[in-house]
Ligand SMILES: NC(=O)C1=CN([C@@H]2O[C@H](COP(=O)(O)OP(=O)(O)OC[C@H]3O[C@@H](n4cnc5c(N)ncnc54)[C@H](OP(=O)(O)O)[C@@H]3O)[C@@H](O)[C@H]2O)C=CC1
């Protein structure tokens with residue numbers, strides 16, 4: 409059994425890690441680190457964890473973590489992990505960061521996150537943890553940069569199509585929607601009930617920090633620098649994220665030929681489900697699970713392809729994918745601790 413710790417203990421990403429790790433056969437969660445509530449019971453903030461999690465939260469002690477744990481999950485806001493992960497460089501501790509600290513080049517990070525980047529040496533070591541695409545690289549990684557929630561959904565649909573030369577790389581448009589838990593547990597005017605209830609709110613148009621992340625990893629498969637139009641909308645639901653992607657088809661294709669191609673691309677992958685013709689993903693169809701559902705339609709009148717992908721932002725978009733990466737890094741079954749049927753209705 410490997411011992412794990414989570415930093416950012418009271419956040420939504422951490423709470424989801426705790427839920428999922430509870431049934432993991434090879435990982436024992438031994439430490440929950442909290443800067444704001446060290447010494448307290450997690451159930452004092454989250455009564456749904458009463459009796460289940462009895463260990464008190466602790467303050468951060470790097471030396472103790474180095475000695476006592478094997479896997480470190482960092483579920484902290486951008487700008488935190490880049491100052492912690494370097495301390496583990498000369499240890500065997502596997503670090504998995506849920507934030508954006510290691511997903512971009514230093515220059516891009518400064519531009520889009522407005523913070524000092526991690527050192528080039530550590531950035532170079534970090535592997536982008538899009539589990540179903542970069543599986544081979546993840547196997548030998550010591551630092552995982554878990555992808556953002558929108559990039560997970562967008563790239564899972566886009567990369568196969570770019571890799572197989574199915575779509576024009578110019579003019580890709582991604583229309584994205586997310587539930588409110590994507591913003592984390594902090595209270596704000598933006599996520600206030602009165603603002604979000606019965607409302608759909610476009611936000612960060614042209615400014616979203618996931619734009620360079622999608623472009624960076626899609627470009628690797630395009631063999632050239634690619635740009636995308638990406639718009640995000642906040643919708644009144646707690647969990648769930650959907651990307652509807654529009655692209656021009658390169659050669660003649662039908663809906664069936666695209667779906668067959670995607671099915672083949674992901675045939676070895678347990679968590680990407682290609683839906684049959686005429687059926688499209690819904691956020692409820694993946695809620696509480698580690699699935700990324702993908703559906704497609706080729707409009708033969710316009711030669712345009714519409715691909716829809718849906719995930720649970722907190723599972724496949726964060727904690728679930730982080731655990732999938734831990735499984736891959738340790739040579740365990742990729743599905744270990746993640747075989748949840750979506751919660752329906
Ligand atoms: N929510 C989502 O759907 C997704 C989130 N992510 C990313 O995962 C990370 C965690 O997100 P999420 O859990 O939603 O965010 P939250 O805001 O819910 O939680 C983050 C937690 O980090 C701790 N924290 C806050 N500020 C600091 C600080 N300055 N130094 C150290 N710890 C701090 C706090 O916990 P405590 O006081 O207990 O230490 C806080 O509750 C973020 O980087 C986010 O962008 C990625 C994909 C999806």
Ligand SMILES: CC(=O)N[C@@H](CCC(=O)OP(=O)(O)O)C(=O)O
Pocket residue numbers: 486506507508555556557586587588589590591592617618640642
């Ligand atoms: C609703 C909402 O605000 N969602 C956040 C989710 C992004 C996120 O989790 O940010 P990282 O890049 O650190 O992963 C957003 O759109 O910015």
